Amino acid sequence: xxxxxxxxxxxxxxxxxxxxxxxxxxxxxxxxxxxxxxxxxxxxxxxxxxxxxxxxxxxxxxxxxxxxxxxxxxxxxxxxxxxxxxxxxxxxxxxxxxxxxxxxxxxxxxxxxxxxxxxxxxxxxxxxxxxxxxxxxxxxxxxxxxxxxxxxxxxxxxxxxxxxxxxxxxxxxxxxxxxxxxxxxxxxxxxxxxxxxxxxxxxxxxxxxxxxxxxxxxxxxxxxxxxxxxxxxxxxxxxxxxx
Numbered sequence: 196x197x198x199x200x201x202x203x204x205x206x207x208x209x210x211x212x213x214x215x216x217x218x219x220x221x222x223x224x225x226x227x228x229x230x231x232x233x234x235x236x237x238x239x240x241x242x243x244x245x246x247x248x249x250x251x252x253x254x255x256x257x258x259x260x261x262x263x264x265x266x267x268x269x270x271x272x273x274x275x276x277x278x279x280x281x282x283x284x285x286x287x288x289x290x291x292x293x294x295x296x297x298x299x300x301x302x303x304x305x306x307x308x309x310x311x312x313x314x315x316x317x318x319x320x321x322x323x324x325x326x327x328x329x330x331x332x333x334x335x336x337x338x339x340x341x342x343x344x345x346x347x348x349x350x351x352x353x354x355x356x357x358x359x360x361x362x363x364x365x366x367x368x369x370x371x372x373x374x375x376x377x378x379x380x381x382x383x384x385x386x387x388x389x390x391x392x393x394x395x396x397x398x399x400x401x402x403x404x405x406x407x408x409x410x411x412x413x414x415x416x417x418x419x420x421x422x423x424x425x426x427x428x429x430x431x432x433x434x435x436x437x438x
Contacts, residue, residue: 224283229340231276236333238270243326260306260313260322267322271302293412298325300405301367308383309374317373321366324359331355353424360420364413371402378402 245263250256260267274295281288306318335352338344378384384398 225340228280228283229337231280232333232337232340235270235274236330236337238266238273239326239329239333242266242270243330246322246326256316256319257314260318263322264307268302268307271298271325274298290416294416297367301370304384305370305374309377311377312370312373315370315373317366317369319366321363321370324363324366327355328359328363349427353420353428356420360413360417364409368406368409371406375399375402 242263245266246259249259249262253259277286277295278288278292280286281291301321306313312318331348331351335344335348338348379399382398384396386392386394386396388395
């Protein structure tokens, strides 16, 4: 949580009242963020356990997405609140928006909408990566808000991503690639001319653009995390360039 500084001037009594109001807001916001992160940690933990149980019982990954999709859709869509949280914590709205929206896009407009690809190994790859990543991330936020952060959680937060992030991106890209033939064959989510709006949209080519968008975006986010890792784990001072 970031606290705001009070202005120096003004009536003392008013300042005291405003300070109390800000403190209550800070406590309320912190309580909400703790609740949110505990809930998200629990949700992704439930999802992870369900995936392990399914594989142990069935001995195959086929049908796994269908088995856990309700839990996945709920908690991944619930993460939209993180864009709102940017008003409370010092986090980039743009970066958060891109990360959350890309996840929701993968869940609803790829895996949910194109059932033929739900048994692809790449789907299971990004599901496993997301699950481990989110359990680690939300538990990190929870303990950090409670001012009681175990070193292992901190270490995991800033080391697991080194492997998980590229693996997750690979899973997402391979899943989109697997979806392309079905999208092209069915013309789903596409708008052809002529139509009353005089606008055309081809979802097939849109997905290709999405895939190419990973090229500039992935290195930026990945190297940002590497800089954060050096700063947090090794105490390096990182000078960010102003835009």
